[in-house]
Amino acid sequence: MDEKIMKDIKLSSSMEDYLEAIAVLKKENGVARVKDIGNLLNVKNPSVNSALNFLADAGLVVHERYGYADLTEDGMAVANNVIERHNILTRFFTEILGLDRQKAEEDACKIEHFLGDETFNRLTIFMQYAESCREGKTPEWLDGFYRFIQMKEKV
Amino acid sequence: MDEKIMKDIKLSSSMEDYLEAIAVLKKENGVARVKDIGNLLNVKNPSVNSALNFLADAGLVVHERYGYADLTEDGMAVANNVIERHNILTRFFTEILGLDRQKAEEDACKIEHFLGDETFNRLTIFMQYAESCREGKTPEWLDGFYRFIQMKEKV
DNA sequence: TTAGTATGTTAGACGAGCATAACAATATTA
DNA sequence: TAATATTGTTATGCTCGTCTAACATACTAA
Numbered sequence: 001m002d003e004k005i006m007k008d009i010k011l012s013s014s015m016e017d018y019l020e021a022i023a024v025l026k027k028e029n030g031v032a033r034v035k036d037i038g039n040l041l042n043v044k045n046p047s048v049n050s051a052l053n054f055l056a057d058a059g060l061v062v063h064e065r066y067g068y069a070d071l072t073e074d075g076m077a078v079a080n081n082v083i084e085r086h087n088i089l090t091r092f093f094t095e096i097l098g099l100d101r102q103k104a105e106e107d108a109c110k111i112e113h114f115l116g117d118e119t120f121n122r123l124t125i126f127m128q129y130a131e132s133c134r135e136g137k138t139p140e141w142l143d144g145f146y147r148f149i150q151m152k153e154k155v
Numbered sequence: 156m157d158e159k160i161m162k163d164i165k166l167s168s169s170m171e172d173y174l175e176a177i178a179v180l181k182k183e184n185g186v187a188r189v190k191d192i193g194n195l196l197n198v199k200n201p202s203v204n205s206a207l208n209f210l211a212d213a214g215l216v217v218h219e220r221y222g223y224a225d226l227t228e229d230g231m232a233v234a235n236n237v238i239e240r241h242n243i244l245t246r247f248f249t250e251i252l253g254l255d256r257q258k259a260e261e262d263a264c265k266i267e268h269f270l271g272d273e274t275f276n277r278l279t280i281f282m283q284y285a286e287s288c289r290e291g292k293t294p295e296w297l298d299g300f301y302r303f304i305q306m307k308e309k310v
Numbered sequence: 311t312t313a314g315t316a317t318g319t320t321a322g323a324c325g326a327g328c329a330t331a332a333c334a335a336t337a338t339t340a
Numbered sequence: 341t342a343a344t345a346t347t348g349t350t351a352t353g354c355t356c357g358t359c360t361a362a363c364a365t366a367c368t369a370a
Contacts, residue, residue, distance in 0.1 A: 014357065034318060047358055049319060066318055066365055097277040107274045114265040122252040122304070129303040133296070141288070141296030148284040149277070169327065189348055202328055204349060221335055221348055312370090319364070326356090334349070340342095 009058055013113035016082050017041055018051045019060060022069050023079035032069045085112040088124050096130060098146060164213055168268035171237050172196055173206045174215060177224050178234035187224045240267040243279050251285060253301060 011019075021040045025032035038048045052069055055061035060075030071079055086108045093104035115123075133139035138146075166174075176195045180187035193203045207224055210216035215230030226234055241263045248259035270278070288294035293301075 012356075035316085043357085044359065045318060046320080046360085050357080093274060093277075097274065097281060099274060099277060103271060103273055107269070107271050110269040110271075111266040114262070114269070116258060116262050116265075118258055119248060119252065119254060119262045122248075122254060125304055125307050126252060126300060128307070129300045132303065133299070139296070141294070144288070145281060145284045148287065149280055152280050152283070167326075190346085198327085199329065200348060201330085201350080205327080314368085314370100316367070317365080319362100321362085322360090324357105324359075326358105327354105328356105329354075330352090332349100332351085335347080337346070338344080340344095 011058075011078065015051060015055060016078065016113050017109075018048070018055060019071065019075055019079040020082045020086070022061065022071055023076065023083060026071070034069065037069065082112060085115060085120055088120065088127060089115075091127055092123060095127070096142065096145075098149065166213075166233065170206065170210060171233065171268050172264075173203070173210060174226065174230055174234040175237045175241070177216065177226055178231065178238060181226070189224065192224065237267060240270060240275055243275065243282060244270075246282055247278060250282070251297070251300075253304065 018037065018041070021037045022032040025036050025040065029036070034045055034048045034052070038045050041048075052061055052063045055075065056063050060072055060078060062070045062072060089108035089112055090101075090104045093099045093107060094101060097104075099107075130139070130142065133141070173192065173196065176192045177187040180191050180195065184191070189200050189203045189207070193200050196203075207216055207218045210230065211218050215227055215233060217225045217227060241260075244263035244267055245256075245259045248254045248262060249256060252259075254262075285294070285297065288296070
């Protein structure tokens with residue numbers, strides 16, 4: 001019951017970003033430092049610091065003074081959820097809409113916090129469907145869309 | 156040149172919401188009152204008031220004391236842009252992902268401010284493509300997706 | 311092993327966007 | 341048209357997330 005209450009904390013999009021950043025940095029560098037989190041999120045050290053304090057109080061992060069930031073199990077769960085959303089969105093933007101990776105990542109970052117669960121689930125299933133359609137090659141309907149884009153953008 | 160500067164003001168998502176609300180209310184009621192804007196956006200009157208002051212200073216809204224709020228030409232342009240984004244997103248969520256109208260509108264509201272132009276354009280073209288596929292009936296690929304959802308959600 | 315640099319922390323300020331409470335104007339209706 | 345109810349406005353304060361400046365610690369290399 002108490003754990004549920006923990007997990008039901010509604011995090012702001014900023015706080016989700018910090019958790020995500022820590023997870024990403026740990027995957028990349030094995031470790032997450034204040035400075036690198038700041039660079040990733042384009043904020044200064046003191047902002048990172050107060051975020052880490054908040055997240056530590058919420059039981060999502062462990063942060064020893066002058067040391068690395070790490071995720072608790074709960075924090076990892078939240079971070080993974082955000083990353084999953086991020087990835088689905090990025091895939092939709094690149095694999096379906098045909099956007100370049102950078103723009104896709106940018107937009108995924110911006111909206112990943114705001115999609116409702118149901119919408120996210122449907123989008124996930126949509127990507128699974130698109131995957132199931134592709135047997136070695138781009139399915140006809142998607143290829144049709146790409147031709148349609150060509151046409152639209154040539155005009 | 157000066158007008159361009161006007162239009163290049165980067166509005167916060169809140170301010171976009173206020174402009175959108177005014178446009179919606181004008182379409183619905185012919186007129187936009189402080190109270191109705193507040194109800195639509197779930198904020199109190201003083202919040203509406205300060206937003207209107209800000210938007211009036213920015214040349215996007217006209218608001219006589221104790222009177223109705225109205226959009227300037229620039230304000231209308233912004234509002235229409237937001238509404239267009241909103242509608243495309245709503246259509247994607249309902250017509251493609253098959254979500255119910257309410258959830259679709261909710262999520263559209265939340266993310267309409269954050270989609271990049273390019274992403275939005277592609278999504279627009281995608282909806283045009285989906286439309287072009289449907290000659291009286293749901294196109295096979297979309298129907299396939301709906302069967303795929305059934306399958307996934309039955310399990 | 312100490313001097314200098316890089317990184318982390320604290321204190322304090324600020325703007326955006328919201329709220330409540332008190333007040334002012336307008337609308338309604340008896 | 342006076343009394344009351346509704347709506348709009350002002351003053352003020354709060355929280356969140358950011359910043360800068362000053363200070364503390366840790367790292368690095370001479």
